[in-house]
Amino acid sequence: MIQVENLNKTFKTYKRGTGLAGAIKGIFKREIIEKHAVKNMNFTIQDGEMVGYIGANGAGKSTTIKMMSGILVPTSGKCEINGVIPYLNRKENAKQIGVVFGQRTQLWWDLPLVESFGILKEIYEVSDKDYKVRYEFMNDLLGLKDFISSPVRTLSLGQRMRADLAASLIHNPKILYLDEPTIGLDIMVKASMLKGIRDINNEFKTTVILTTHDLQDIEELCKRIIIIDQGEKIYDGSIKEIKNTYGYMKNISVDLASLDGAGGLDLNTVLQKNTTDLQVEICGASLSVSYNKNKIQSGDILSAIIKHTPILDVTIKETAIEEIVKNIYSGKTGLGKQL
Amino acid sequence: MKIQRFFKIYSIFTSQYLKRIMEYRFDFITGLIGFFFIQIIGILFIQVVFEQIPDINGWSYYEILFIYGFAQIPRGLDHLLTDNLWFLSFNIVVKGEFDRYLLRPINPLFQLLSEVFQPDAFGELIVGIVLLSISIVKLNISFSILNIFLLIISIIAGTVIYASIKLIFASLSFWFKDSRSVMHMVYSVSDFAKYPVTIYGKVVQFIICYIIPFGFTAFFPAAYFVNKLPVLFAIGGTVMMSLIFACLSYWIWLQGINKYESAGS
Numbered sequence: 001m002i003q004v005e006n007l008n009k010t011f012k013t014y015k016r017g018t019g020l021a022g023a024i025k026g027i028f029k030r031e032i033i034e035k036h037a038v039k040n041m042n043f044t045i046q047d048g049e050m051v052g053y054i055g056a057n058g059a060g061k062s063t064t065i066k067m068m069s070g071i072l073v074p075t076s077g078k079c080e081i082n083g084v085i086p087y088l089n090r091k092e093n094a095k096q097i098g099v100v101f102g103q104r105t106q107l108w109w110d111l112p113l114v115e116s117f118g119i120l121k122e123i124y125e126v127s128d129k130d131y132k133v134r135y136e137f138m139n140d141l142l143g144l145k146d147f148i149s150s151p152v153r154t155l156s157l158g159q160r161m162r163a164d165l166a167a168s169l170i171h172n173p174k175i176l177y178l179d180e181p182t183i184g185l186d187i188m189v190k191a192s193m194l195k196g197i198r199d200i201n202n203e204f205k206t207t208v209i210l211t212t213h214d215l216q217d218i219e220e221l222c223k224r225i226i227i228i229d230q231g232e233k234i235y236d237g238s239i240k241e242i243k244n245t246y247g248y249m250k251n252i253s254v255d256l257a258s259l260d261g262a263g264g265l266d267l268n269t270v271l272q273k274n275t276t277d278l279q280v281e282i283c284g285a286s287l288s289v290s291y292n293k294n295k296i297q298s299g300d301i302l303s304a305i306i307k308h309t310p311i312l313d314v315t316i317k318e319t320a321i322e323e324i325v326k327n328i329y330s331g332k333t334g335l336g337k338q339l
Numbered sequence: 340m341k342i343q344r345f346f347k348i349y350s351i352f353t354s355q356y357l358k359r360i361m362e363y364r365f366d367f368i369t370g371l372i373g374f375f376f377i378q379i380i381g382i383l384f385i386q387v388v389f390e391q392i393p394d395i396n397g398w399s400y401y402e403i404l405f406i407y408g409f410a411q412i413p414r415g416l417d418h419l420l421t422d423n424l425w426f427l428s429f430n431i432v433v434k435g436e437f438d439r440y441l442l443r444p445i446n447p448l449f450q451l452l453s454e455v456f457q458p459d460a461f462g463e464l465i466v467g468i469v470l471l472s473i474s475i476v477k478l479n480i481s482f483s484i485l486n487i488f489l490l491i492i493s494i495i496a497g498t499v500i501y502a503s504i505k506l507i508f509a510s511l512s513f514w515f516k517d518s519r520s521v522m523h524m525v526y527s528v529s530d531f532a533k534y535p536v537t538i539y540g541k542v543v544q545f546i547i548c549y550i551i552p553f554g555f556t557a558f559f560p561a562a563y564f565v566n567k568l569p570v571l572f573a574i575g576g577t578v579m580m581s582l583i584f585a586c587l588s589y590w591i592w593l594q595g596i597n598k599y600e601s602a603g604s
Binding site: 069070071101124 | 348355436438441444445446447597599600
């Protein structure tokens with residue numbers, strides 16, 4: 001069980017002036033800036049759970065993971081992983097966790113993958129028998145055979161991520177932290193990664209905490225999600241609820257030839273929809289329209305705009321996490337009150 | 340950690356490193372030759388000085404050669420085993436690569452040190468052993484079993500002092516991100532220890548005895564073997580300094596780890 005209570009992490013940085021003059025001034029007089037990366041975080045995660053830890057870039061996801069894995073010492077608060085305080089007992093903690101950082105490999109750059117696995121086997125004191133079983137399982141799951149004897153530096157990003165995932169599981173950890181495991185992967189590789197993670201959870205009852213800034217990634221994977229923003233938890237609950245509220249919200253961004261033509265266009269009136277189903281924002285010479293895809297069709301929106309003013313370009317996207325965070329803050333759903 | 344496991348893991352890491360540097364053979368060979376040349380120039384310098392003056396402050400040519408040779412051995416051993424501390428000081432911490440040491444169930448310092456095994460150090464070790472052998476013969480030093488034992492002890496203690504001083508200043512990178520220049524400055528102080536400390540002024544003597552005690556990595560223990568200092572101060576002091584600095588440096592290292600901030604990802 002993972003228990004996080006009133007966990008805080010503050011980084012101190014020094015404000016520095018720009019240019020050479022600023023740098024020289026900085027030597028003598030430095031202004032300390034405190035950055036609260038994680039603020040009063042509270043959550044409990046049960047054994048075998050799969051939790052999505054979601055937030056925009058810089059929201060404090062990695063900082064939380066790093067405190068839970070013993071890399072960072074919390075500024076204050078409690079963090080206990082199966083009764084072990086990570087930064088006080090790093091060795092014990094390391095035995096029970098597996099960590100994958102999407103941005104950085106834990107493998108040996110110049111070594112063939114199979115040799116990296118061999119080293120990890122020794123480090124974690126895995127018996128030959130266990131190693132064989134797990135290796136076979138991982139190979140079936142993640143298809144490592146094709147590149148098992150290539151040096152890690154020659155692997156593609158997708159291969160490297162699969163290799164890193166397999167490497168983090170050699171000692172069969174009870175808890176697996178995945179920090180942005182799908183970042184930069186194409187759709188096919190992403191899907192196979194996610195399937196692999198689900199199978200591991202099923203097979204070994206591994207607790208999985210997965211961070212991402214992309215809600216789509218974990219829709220099928222995690223029942224529960226925790227959303228954080230600027231270090232603070234703003235939602236902790238089922239993904240279903242979030243999906244019901246926002247899953248059918250889409251966004252069309254329309255570049256206009258000139259904004260003048262859009263003046264006097266009130267889409268809510270034209271399409272006869274209230275602001276829950278349709279919101280319009282103007283930024284520069286483009287319109288950003290968020291709409292409920294179950295009630296409104298994109299064609300209707302576009303034709304309504306086109307009648308008024310010429311369109312240069314159109315982008316349609318699913319609701320981004322930033323959008324959801326914004327909506328939670330503005331209290332449109334009442335979800336924020338669950339805290 | 341059991342001693343067998345200790346050696347097993349160490350040999351795994353070390354052989355990985357050697358495999359890697361063999362891939363970049365040119366770099367390896369030039370490094371080795373480079374360090375060898377630095378040593379030769381150092382010896383030529385002593386020779387030039389002694390062609391002019393027969394003895395310095397009561398030290399004969401071969402006595403100084405003995406100290407000089409002795410100095411190379413702890414320095415070389417430290418160079419062989421703890422070279423990764425340099426990378427800690429300017430690279431590993433600032434780039435956030437220290438993460439991985441904290442994620443594995445093995446002592447982080449042990450992991451860090453065992454990852455690099457620096458064969459460049461053989462330049463120093465070979466020169467040290469050759470000079471020591473020549474001067475032992477020329478000075479007619481007789482080595483009892485006790486003295487051989489004391490020689491080994493003082494070499495080990497000297498190596499520990501080198502490693503501890505490096506560890507202290509490399510650990511500063513946990514606070515300042517890059518501590519290479521200060522570490523380099525401090526390491527250069529060790530050049531003073533290759534010669535009798537009595538030829539320096541009081542300030543320098545005090546610094547290399549008690550502040551940055553490189554004097555104990557060469558001059559003090561070596562002076563015992565050429566009958567210039569009593570055993571208690573020369574060898575006893577060396578061992579004591581190595582213990583004090585080992586504890587101090589490890590404590591600073593532990594404080595540093597807790598200050599580690601990783602790097603944004």
